[in-house]
Amino acid sequence: MPHIEARDISLIYDxxxxxxxxxxxxxxxxEASEFLCIVGPSGxxxxxxxxxxxxxxxxxxxEIRIAGQPVRGSGMDRGVVFQDFAQLFPWRTAxxxxxxxLEMKGVPKAEREATAxxxxxxxxxxxxxxxYPHHLSGGMQQRVAIARALAYNPAVLLMDEPxxxxxxxxxxxxxxxxxxxxxxTRKTVIYVTHNVAEAVYLADRVVVMTPHPGTVKTEVTxxxxxxxxxxxxxxxxxxxxxxxxxGQDAKxx
Amino acid sequence: xIADRARSLWRGAxxxxxxxxxxxxxxxxxxxxxxxxxTLGVVLQTLxxxxxxxxxxxxxxATLYRVLCGFGLAVFVGLPLGVLMGRxxxxxxxVLPLASALMxxxxxxxxxxxxxxxxxxxxxxxxxxxxxxxxxxLLNTWxxxxxxxxxxxxxxxxxxxxxxxxxxxxxxxxxxxxxxxxLRQSFLRAWVAVIGAxxxxxxxxxxGWVIFDAKEFLNTDVMLSSLIVIGFIGFVTERLVFxxxxxxxxxxxxxxxxxxx
Numbered sequence: 458m459p460h461i462e463a464r465d466i467s468l469i470y471d472x473x474x475x476x477x478x479x480x481x482x483x484x485x486x487x488e489a490s491e492f493l494c495i496v497g498p499s500g501x502x503x504x505x506x507x508x509x510x511x512x513x514x515x516x517x518x519x520e521i522r523i524a525g526q527p528v529r530g531s532g533m534d535r536g537v538v539f540q541d542f543a544q545l546f547p548w549r550t551a552x553x554x555x556x557x558x559l560e561m562k563g564v565p566k567a568e569r570e571a572t573a574x575x576x577x578x579x580x581x582x583x584x585x586x587x588x589y590p591h592h593l594s595g596g597m598q599q600r601v602a603i604a605r606a607l608a609y610n611p612a613v614l615l616m617d618e619p620x621x622x623x624x625x626x627x628x629x630x631x632x633x634x635x636x637x638x639x640x641x642t643r644k645t646v647i648y649v650t651h652n653v654a655e656a657v658y659l660a661d662r663v664v665v666m667t668p669h670p671g672t673v674k675t676e677v678t679x680x681x682x683x684x685x686x687x688x689x690x691x692x693x694x695x696x697x698x699x700x701x702x703x704g705q706d707a708k709x710x
Numbered sequence: 711x712i713a714d715r716a717r718s719l720w721r722g723a724x725x726x727x728x729x730x731x732x733x734x735x736x737x738x739x740x741x742x743x744x745x746x747x748x749t750l751g752v753v754l755q756t757l758x759x760x761x762x763x764x765x766x767x768x769x770x771x772a773t774l775y776r777v778l779c780g781f782g783l784a785v786f787v788g789l790p791l792g793v794l795m796g797r798x799x800x801x802x803x804x805v806l807p808l809a810s811a812l813m814x815x816x817x818x819x820x821x822x823x824x825x826x827x828x829x830x831x832x833x834x835x836x837x838x839x840x841x842x843x844x845x846x847x848l849l850n851t852w853x854x855x856x857x858x859x860x861x862x863x864x865x866x867x868x869x870x871x872x873x874x875x876x877x878x879x880x881x882x883x884x885x886x887x888x889x890x891x892x893l894r895q896s897f898l899r900a901w902v903a904v905i906g907a908x909x910x911x912x913x914x915x916x917x918g919w920v921i922f923d924a925k926e927f928l929n930t931d932v933m934l935s936s937l938i939v940i941g942f943i944g945f946v947t948e949r950l951v952f953x954x955x956x957x958x959x960x961x962x963x964x965x966x967x968x969x970x971x
Contacts, residue, residue, distance in 0.1 A: 531868045
C-alpha cells in the first residue's frame, strides 16, 4: 500500500470572474520515506495541491489518502513548512517554537524541551535555542521551521518552497542540510518548488505539473546516487530534461 | 543606549525647566494677584504640606481606586469582546454598530444622566471611566485579532492546536501590539475621564474633586498641586507600567514595527 495517494484531485476556484479550474484530475502515489518533488511554473496549482494534502483546503473531487486513511483537515501525521519566514511565532524563542506541537500534544515541559533541543541540533541551531525569530537570519528561521515541523514526529513532511526566498548560497547550504535531515529521519517528504536544480538535487522522483488547469504532465525518477553532485553531466541532463518538459529549455535546439 | 536615554531625559528636562521659569517670571511680575497665580515656591509648599499630612495620598488613592475599577472593567469586557468580534462575524455585526453609535459621545456628557440614575458617588465615576476606557480597548483588540497573520493560525492548526490553544497561544500574543496600544489609550482616556467625573459626581474625595472644591475658596495653590499630582501619576503609569510592558513583550519579540504600520 502506498504511504500517500492522491486520487483524481480536482479543485475549482471561486473568483469574482466566475469559476476557474485550479486542479484537474491530479493523481500520484508515493512510498514511505520517499522524497517527492512537485515542480511547475507559477499558477500550476502546486501549492494548492500541497495545501490539499495538508488538509487546509478540501478538493471538489477526489481524495488524499495517507496510510490508507482519507485526509479530513489538518492532522499531526503531517508537518508543514511554508515559504514565508513569518511562519514562526515571533513571541516564542526558537525552542518555544519547536516545542509548540509537543505542547499541543500535552507532552510535559521538560520532556518537550529536551525533544525540541534535539530537533534544533538536527538543523544545527542548538546554540540559538533561546533566540527570538527576529534575531535569526532567513535561513536560520527556515531551519527552525523545519525543526518545528519534525518535532512532534509526523510521518510526513510537507514543504512549500521553503528556500525560495533565500539567497543562492544559503539555499545550497539548506538543500544539503535538508538532504541530511531526510537521510537521518526517513520521513516521507513532499516538496513543492519551481526550481528545477533543487528538485534534481533533492528528489527520488519529480512530478511535473502544467498550468491552466493544473494537471500532472509526467513523472521523472531521479536515479542518481546521493550525495548528488550538481555539476555532474548526469545531474545537468536531468535538469535539461525537466526544463524541456516544462517548456522552458532554450528554444531552437 | 544609556547615553541615548540620558540625552532624551535631559531634553525633556530642558522643556520642563523653561516652561516653569516662564511661569515663575509671570507670577512674580505682579500682573496677576498672587492668590490667582501663586509662585512655584508657594505651590510646592502646599504640595509638600498635603503630602506630609497624607491628605493628598487619600485623594490620589480615591482617584486611583476609581480609575483602576473602571479601567479593569473596560479590559475585562473590551478584551474578550474584541477578540470575539475579530473571530466571529455575527458578534462583529452586532457590536460594531453599537460601538460606532456610542463611541463619539464624550463620556462626560453622560454624567448628569448617570447621576440621575445612580446618585452621586463612586458608582457614577467608575461607570464614566468604564465608558471612556471601553471603546479604545474594544476596537484595538478587534483590529489586532484581524491583523493576526493567518500563517500563524495555519501553522498552529497543522500542529494540532485546538480553539482554546489558538486563543491563548496564538491570537492573544499575535494581537499583542494592538492590545498593548489599546491598554495604553484606554488608560489615558480613563485617567482623563476620572478627573472630569470627580469634579461633577464625586461627593468629597479625589484629585478632580480637590480642584473643583478649591475653586470655591480661590485656593489656586491647592488646585495647581493637585494638577501636578495628576500629571505625575499619569506620566509614571505611561512610562513605567506600559513602557515596561512593551519592553517585556513586543520590543523583545521584534513586533513593535508591526504595531506601527
